[in-house]
Amino acid sequence: MALARFLAKNVKRTTALPAVLLFFTLLTVNFFIMPGALSRSFLVSFLNTNTAVICLTMGASVVIIAGGIDISLGPMVSVANVMLIKLLAAGTHYSAAIPLTVLATTAMGLLNGVLVAVLRGSSLLTTFAASTVYSGIALLVMPVPGGSVAREMTAFYNGSLLGIPATVFFILAPYVVWKAFKRTPHGIRLYAAGNNPAKAYSSAVNVPAEKLFAFGFAGFSAGIGTVALTSSIGSGDPLIGAQMSMMAISAAVIGGVSLSGGYGDITGGIFGSLFLGLITVIVLSSNISSFLQQFVSGVILLLGMIGAMLFTMRRGEKARRSADRGGGTAHGE
């Protein structure tokens, strides 16, 4: 009884629930379409192809929790991808090229953070402008797809470490950084800054600093995601990230992260991106005419979003109402 009540309470409290439910529903559907779908090899290759989006979703979630939005994460991946390939082609050892790549995306993330948090640009439009710039840089660095990676990178990425698929460690890196940050006093401050910046400010929270961390973290996650992606596909493509920011943001929202800020966590976002990944798998494996595939996956995504919204709506309203109590006036942007 006590256990059931404990479970009920915690399940109710988690914002990730709709995304988790959606994910397992699709996983079941997929199992019936494709009987091998629960084998280790399928799950590992599924994770392998989705690690980049998962990392990006974690970054996007934290920025949204901090009351912003970053739609330049995808183009950031493009820049980092072509940069990594060019560095390797120029003879840089991968042990130097990989940290440099992560450093570059972190710097791009921090630049977005400065523009939004310090110079107070609107985060949607500023990162939109930044994404134009980043796409341009990627095209300048490498106008056409090509290149190759060190064989060790591909081997490591497709192999496993201590019996755990290597790709899991790429997901764990941003996850651990965020969970550690959340345990410090800054964790609650970041949520406060996202929920109601004016009130957070009057409670002596350094709002710009918290936002800056969120953007920097998103850049860092994008870098880790890029390294995973580049090891997985083994080449460079200046357009590779073009669709990714929007996938990451959709995944975060399905995962229960509220775009009004200060609500949700990255765990939901992870399941949201797994749900998106499964849509592609199901549509590809179900023998639908190729002309119909995009329409079907779009409709599934729309239905999933509607389901997630209906699910969180009442609870979200409740949370917002309790946050509004006391006459909060400031809204994120």
Next chain:
Amino acid sequence: MANKPRRTLNLDNIRIFLPSVLAVIALLVLGRYLSGRFLTVKNLGSILMTSSILMFATVAQNIVLISGNNGIDLSVGAVMSMTALLGPTIPMATVGEFALAIVAVMGMGAACGLINGAGIRQLGIPALIMTLIMAGVVTGFTMYVTKGRPAIELSPLLLGVSKTVFPMFRVLTLAAIAAVAALEIILRKTRIGRSLTLVGDNPRAAELCGLRVSLISVLAYVSSGAIAGFAGLMLVGYTGSAVMKMADGYTLLSVAAAIIGGTSVSGGRGSFIGGALGAIVFVVLNSILQVLRIPEGARYVIQGCLLVVILLTNNRSQKLRQ
């Protein structure tokens, strides 16, 4: 009472239009300096023609941006691509049929807008996400219906939109100018236009005034979709053929043009004329960069940096310390 809003409007007008007008003039002078053939009637005519399609897209975007509630329509380009591909399949032999075809494409766009509006208003899905998913659905639908085949056989009436009427001014350019002017008057002077502005500026106050906030913002998405549908058909009339995803780039350009034209991202402030000028700025800038043979990547970098500068000068959010 009657004087006050008019005065603020005038102040707004100068502040909104001046940067774009100066930018266009500066860019035209620069273009003349760079190439002797830049300021010819023919080139200016084609710049205006390209701008007029972007103007329609920008109007569609502007309506949604003005309606507030973090409104944005990322399905503008996808809807345009859809009507560019599906529109020409409607028979357009006579003027009557052509008019019906226009109504039909606007209806298609309006249907997409209605789904957008319903999802955003009734289910509370953020506009950014809803319209983005809608863009995917619309593109998928177009792919399914056309099986990826381009539209190449166009009715002469449709191609007629790019006929030159006066030197520099083609049919569509004149239509765009007339539409932008008419919509600006509707936005400023009529009840529905003012309601839209109030809903965007302060939805709570609008509701207290007895306005039906949900209905008005759903209508904003519906009209945005309808105008985007029209713009798509006009685009294929100009280019002469349509391929999958041909208009997708208009989504981001329309946002950029609206912002340069002085529309506020937080809603409740904006101008169609400003947006139209913003559209001209982007088209002229692009054609100059093409004259200079600047690679695609560098063009993006320049446009993006320009947009950052503009955003940081006219669209910054309030200081936390008040």
